[in-house]
Amino acid sequence: MNVLGELALWIALPVSLWGMVLGFAGGRKQRGDLTLSAERSVYAVFFLTIIASLGVVDAFLNDRFEYWYVANYSSRNLATYFKVSGLWAGQRGSLLFWLLLLSLFATIAVWSNRRKNREFMPYVAGTLLTITSFFLVVLLFADVNPFETLGFTPADGAGLNPQLQNYWMTIHPPTLYLGFTAFTIPFAFAVAALLNGRLDSRWIVLTRKWTLLSWFFLANGIIFGMRWAYEELGWGGYWFWDPVENASLLPWLTATAFLHSIQIQENRGMLKVWNMGLVILTFLLTIFATFLTRSGLIESVHTFAQELKIAFIFLGFMASILMAGLVLVLYRLPKLKSENQIESFVSREAAFVFNNLILLGATFAVMWGTLLPLISEGFTGQEITVGPPFFNRVNLPIGLALLALMGIGPVIAWRRASKKNLKKNFLWPLVVGVVTAAGLWAAGARHGMALLTFGISAFVMAIIVVEFWKGTRARARIEGEGVVKAFYHLVARNRRRWGGYIVHVGVVFVFTAFAAAPWYGEFLQTLEPGETMTAESPLGHTYEMTYEGISTNIRDPDKNLQWQATALVSVRRDGEPLGTFTTEKRRYIRPEAQIVTEVGIKSFPMEDLYIILADADLDRILQGDAGGQAVTFNVLVKPLIAWIWAGGLIITLGSLISMWPSAGAVRAPTAARGRGTTGAEPLPAGD
Amino acid sequence: MKQNGRFMVGLVGVAAVVTYLVWTGVSDTMVYYLTPSELIAKIDEDPTFREVGVKVSGRLVVDSHEQTPGSLEHHFVVHDLEDESVTFPVVYRRPLPDTFTDSPEMVVDVVLEGRFNDAGVFEAQTVLTKCGSRYEATPEELRT
Known part of the structure; x- marks a missing residue:
């Protein structure tokens, strides 16, 4: 299976390259037979990549430590699902996994268009195969072949980084990768439109769902990553402006921009060059994020490898895509008016x-x-860094402006809003926003920027609620339906619009949660067994934590544990017992040497209690020394954390509604609605 | 470009605001990222640099870590990655990260943020350990 896996990669490369040539040739010469071969190459590459991926998974499941990759990311006693997730635990597997997802999406895109949109497909296939070829070249020639052998077989592997041994870590990377790869499809159609000259909104309409799908996965992937950081990294934070986190945020930002600007092109025939620019930029950023996540270019707690060769290969590829994109857009500029x-x-x-x-x-x-560290070092030889203070400070006003526009954009009139329109739509929401901020101020909240965020959030929520209410009421009146039925039909009939509003509600939740940051409280105290510490929450609750003692569990090979020291803490909230919480330090058998902390979290709708075993004299505790059981707890009280996860769920719900296929509602392309097909080439029959 | 007049005005306006935010943000929050050798050279050159907050990457000197009993006060020494003779003492008054282990088998690279106090001890506000390539063992390490 493993040998077959590597062989599959070696076969996939020529198939992919040949298909790429056929695709572009088929488009240029209008030869359907060549196009068909290119499309079959897409299927073949997908099939071969499945075999290669199965080869890697098989090697993990069977503890084939003669492979460098398996030896470094697995060990005999690793749980089975972590062995499967070994496919994306490190750079080598991640690159293959990326290729697998891309070829999966490529196959779906090609297959679903096998009988329609034929004027796009040769170039779509060619573009997709260009990208798969690139990843195959990287896998085979950039010293990152997951099938590389060590030349001997170690008795056991080095084990998986304990911080990656977490549920969220098994789903966070694949979700992000799904988001990255799904965006390749809109990119491929955009390139196809530039090549075949059909530069109306057709390519946008065809890939709208793909854009949404990609956005959906990116948003979820980012939120899963926050959840992982919150639960596993043990410092109570969910976002650190770490280079890898930023790398995943960048394509999400541009994809969000794209998702909105294509609506302007569809409705008003504007921003055509801009949209081309955004689709190319977003694609480049997904490649950049893939590359940055698994390379050591910028120091980060996430980066796991330090090869320069692969850096140059990736940068070269990105530069070529950028150049090609620029040339094509300039060439088509007259048609992008x-x-x-x-x-x-x-x-x-x-x-x-x-x-x-x-x-x-x-x-x-x-x-x-x-x-900045790279830029400053390159230009001045002096490395300068900026951290969370920079990002928070710059992004706060930007985020607030976006939040406000999120309320205004969907309801303001097209072309030119009249005073009447403004008053009708915004007067009451504005009042709601001001009253909310004033009310919170009266209740004792004294943080200006946070109050502004809460006020704008309330303004946006009011607008959305009013929109839903107006729509439902109108429908109930016209169709004579009950409110619930009318509401359901309202959403079902225009899923894209109402789903979008629901996503906005989720975003409001997340922003509101961020604005609670000034009220995060931290209580650090060393306790002997039996002693109690208290923590006051900004919402007026009092938590009392009694340290009950610490128990140890030494040498438990079934759980891969070298030892585990678990502190028991019984918690009372305003005098009411909440039960006993545990927070622990543990060390795995493999990989050795590193200690990890597991925290105790109690989540309420309005705030989280987060208990960290911050410091302990582990040597004495593990020797069973009863006198050495004093430990230090760090207790955090964090308002509105649950709102982030709730917002994430609402975003998921909204995007699913937007994406849900509506039966028989295949919308006519913009051209059919009489908004300028700017000189597309004649379409082949069957479109 | 005339027909895109308003678009251009918006573009320039937003670009100007963002540039302003980034510019002031960088100049107010930037931190020099130095090696211990660079830091000491800079201080020799200009003693007032001692008080400037910096970020320093170095390596923990084995067996140098001590915790004041009953408190969270940690003392340790770091040396330059390339020149082991360049060292300086550090004090840190918060719980250390889990990856900070002082043992002869481990190489612990740290990134510190803080500044020197009057006694010539580096007062760290944050201590990060670099995981870096730690988890990718060399074939020789796997042989054992």
């Missing part, structure tokens, strides 16, 4: 354009902060 223009800054177009510009501004700021 805007059909309309912005008539007023007080209009939906303008709101969307500002949303885009601000998102791009955030992308730029985050990228600048992330790359």
Whole structure:
């Protein structure tokens, strides 16, 4: 199986390269037979990649430590599901896994268009195979072959990094990778549109669902990563502006911009060059994120390898894509003319354009902060870094502007909003926002930026609620339906719109949760068994933590444990017992030497209690020395943490509603609605 | 470009605001990232640099870590990655990260943020350990 796996990669490369050539040739010469061969190459590459991936998984499951990759990321006693997740635990497997997901999506895109949209497909297949070829070249020639052998067979592997032995870690990377790879499909269609000259909104309509799918996975992947950091890293944070976190945020920011700007192109025939730019940029950022996640280019707690060769290969590929994209857009510039223009800054177009510009501004700021160490070192020889204070400070005003636009954009009138329109839509929500902020101020909240965030959040929520209510009421009246039925039909009939609103509600939850950060409380105290410490929450609750003692569990090979020291803490909230919590230090048998902390978390709707075993004299505790049981706890009280996860679920719900296929509702392309097909080549029959 | 007039105005406006935010953000929050040798050279050159907050990467000197009993006060010494003779003492008054282990088998690279106090001890505000390539063993290590 393993030999077959590597062989599959070696076969996949020529198949992919040949298919790429056939695809572009088929498009150029309008030869259906060549196109068909290219499409079959896509299927073949997918099939071969499955075999290669199974080869890696098989090697993990059977403890084939003669392979460098398995020896470094697994050990005999590792749980089976962590062995399977070994496929994406390190750089080598991740690259193969990326290729697997990409070829899966490529296959779905090609298969679902096998009888339609034929004018796009040769170039789509060619573009997709260019990207698969690139990843195959990397896997086979950049010293990252997952099938590389050591030349001997170690008795056991080095084991998986204990911080990766967490449920969220098994699903966070695949989710992000699904997001990264899904965006390749809109990119491929955009390139195809540039090549075949069909530069109306057709390519956007065809890939709208793919864009949403990619966005959905990116958003979830980022939130899963936050959840992992919160539960596993043991310092109570969920976002550290670490280079790898930033790398996953960048394509999400530009994909969000793209998701909104394509609506302007669909509705008003504007921003065509801009959209091409965004689709290329987002694709490049997904490649950049893939590369950064698993390379040591910028120091980070996430990066696990330090090869420069692969850095140059990736940068070279990204530069080529950028150049090719620029040349194509310049070549097609005459066909990418805007059909309309912005008539007023007080209009939906303008709101969307500002949303885009601000998102791009955030992308730029985050990228600048992330790359600053490299840039400063390159230009001045002096390495300069910026940390969370920089990112928070820059992104706070940007985030607030975005939040406000999120409320304004969807309801303001197209072209030019009248005073009446503004008053009708925004007066009451504005009142709600101001009252909310004032109410919280009266209740004792004294943090200006946070109050502003809460106020704007309430403003946006009011707008969305009013929209839902108006729509439901109108429907109930016209169709004579009950409120619940009317609401259901309202959402079901225009899923894209109402699903979008629901996503916005989720985003409001997440932003509101972020704004609670000034109220995070920290209580650090050393306790002897039997002693109690207290923590006051900003919402007026009192937590009393009594340290009951510490128990040890030494040498438990079934759990891969070298030892485990578990502190028991019984907690009372306002005098009411909440039960006993545990927080522990443990060391695994494999990999050796590193200690990890597991925290105790109690989550309430309005705040989280987070108990960390911060410091303990482990030598004495493990020897059973009863006198050495004093330990230090770090207790954090964090308001609104649950709102982040709730917001994530709402975002998921909203995007699923937006993406849900509606039966028989295949919308006519924009051209059919009379908004300028700017000179597309004649379509082959059967479109 | 005339037809895109308003778009351009918006673009320039947003770009100006973001540039301003990034510019002031960097100049107010930037931190020099130095090696111990660079830091000591800079201080020799300009003694006031002692008080500037910096980020330093170094390696823990084996067996140098001591914890004041009954408190969270940690003392340890770091040396330059390339020149082991360049060292300086560090004090840190918070729980150390789990990956900070002082043992002869382990190489612990640390990134410190903080500044020197009057006694010439580096007062660290944060201590991060670099996991880096730790988890990728060399074939020789796997042989054991």
